[in-house]
Amino acid sequence: MQFPDDDNGKMLAAMAESGIDLTKALDVDFFLVFDDQRDAETALEELTNSDLQGEIELNLNDELGKWEIIVCLNMIPEYDTLVEQEVMLHDFAAEFGGMSDGWGVMQHQDGDDEFSHEDDDDHGHVHGPNCNH
Incomplete structure (x- = not known):
């Protein structure tokens, strides 16, 4: 499966490589910061x-x-849908002096009793253009 060469595409590629079925609905967390x-x-x-x-x-x-609002949406993680949702939430947050700070997916790891974020950093989401992490 091919993905665009940007942060969202790289995140989806990493999810697919880890065995996540991207054709099924997942709980996707979108982060808005204020x-x-x-x-x-x-x-x-x-x-x-x-x-x-x-x-x-x-x-x-x-x-x-x-302050961080986490919006959890159950959706099929398709690239265009994710980008559309992220842009919509960024525009919404901007109306209140906030901004989008990316998205993430929680995945249960075999052998773990806890859930962990799917990306490689400690923050669990794709970073937005203004991310301060």
Whole structure:
């Protein structure tokens, strides 16, 4: 399977190489970051009241010192769909002073009792263009 030569394509290629079936729906976490807690809470309220079909949570990311909304969507991880969703969420976050900070997929590893992120770094997601990790 061929993927574009960008961060999203590389992430999908790594997932496929690790044995993840990319033709089946997965829980994909999209990360939105905000400097201001009130901006993040307002964005969270808007997402909660929208027709978005997924789980949403707000956390303080101590490592970044920023507020992070995680939007978990169950979807087939197709390149164009991922990019479209990421752009839509980035534009949404920008309305509240935030930005997209990539996406990730949790995968249970054989022999592990915990879930771990699928990419190779410690942050578990494809980094956006303004990522500060």
